[in-house]
Amino acid sequence: MRQWRLPAHPGWHGLGQLTYPLYLLHGLAGVVILNPFQHQLPRGLLLIGALAFALLIAWATHIGVERPLSRWLARGLARRGATPQPVQPLPVSS
Secondary structure: OOOOOOOOHHHHHHHHOHHHHHHHHHHHHHHHHHHOOOOOOOOHHHHHHHHHHHHHHHHHHHHHHHHHHHHHHHHHHHHHHOOOOOOOOOOOOO
């Protein structure tokens, strides 16, 4: 069976960092965007707006919560003698 791979691109890493906050917060986009405007706007526009809002709050959560928290945890581990190992990216064939 032939294996399909995404082409190498630096943007995939950034999008990959948004997957968990997007998973956690995508329902909020539905409540904030879809529910109030479902009868006033076309569905396509609602979908684009909800997706944009979900990506925006996922990005803000990553920048404002995940990054600072991971630095704080790394410092705490370092004080206790543990050294966190960086995660190695998966090899990408081009």
